[in-house]
Amino acid sequence: MESTSSTGTVLVTCTERTATVTLNRPESMNAINPAMLNDFIYALKEVDENEDIDVVILKGNGKAFSSGGDIKMMLGSDEENGFDSLMDGISELVTTLYFMPKLTISEIHGAVAGLGLSIALATDYLIADSQSKVAMNFIGIGLIPDGGGHFFLERRLGEVGAKELIWEGKVLTAHxxxxxGLIHEVVEGSLEQAVEKKVQIWLKSPVQAMIKTKKILSEKNRPLLIKMLEIEKAAQMKMRQTEDHKEGIRAFVEKRKPVFIGK
Structure with missing residues (x-):
């Protein structure tokens, strides 16, 4: 039996031990603003508490999985309280997802960038359409990855590879x-069918044993991820006050190449 609920900008559909959590701001390529962040946290906690669910799929409506944090957030106030609340919400979202005692999949199409990529990397398995574009592109606006981006990239690419990807901010093809090693599977045909195939394989497996392995490994990593999120929060506040960040935002809005000065 299928059931659907909505928290506004996030939809949750549950069927056959599976929950699909859909980001639903297609007009902005599912850019994450404060309202969506709160809806996303609520949706994940709702799924987390549902003992009938073993598999969780993350996806985006429209043309993209998620283009990252909404640039309009960065044009707003730099008040410390607002920033703290935002970063604490991002940390809550990522830790809820990473430590969730379910098997999680990111179903990626279109763009997955910035914070959107950090969130996708917090899941257990990433399946992408062959036309997808992948980028950890904070550097383009003078910021650093947040949402545990440093933690997730370093685990997949090593320190050297993580720095290279972060510093270059290059847009990667799915392949x-x-x-x-950022994505597990690239699909040339139907992305939805490929995800369903993976889900069915998992549902016919000893899921509780798989979840227990996930829990053992994630609990081992808990102190490091939480510490990394704290460091990212402090560092991001400093980056938001730099001239390069202000120039990066202006250039983005004005649709031109930024001129950075290293300050």
């Missing part, structure tokens, strides 16, 4: 991302 390039798979070669680097």
């Amino acid at each position: 390039e991302a798979k070669e680097k």
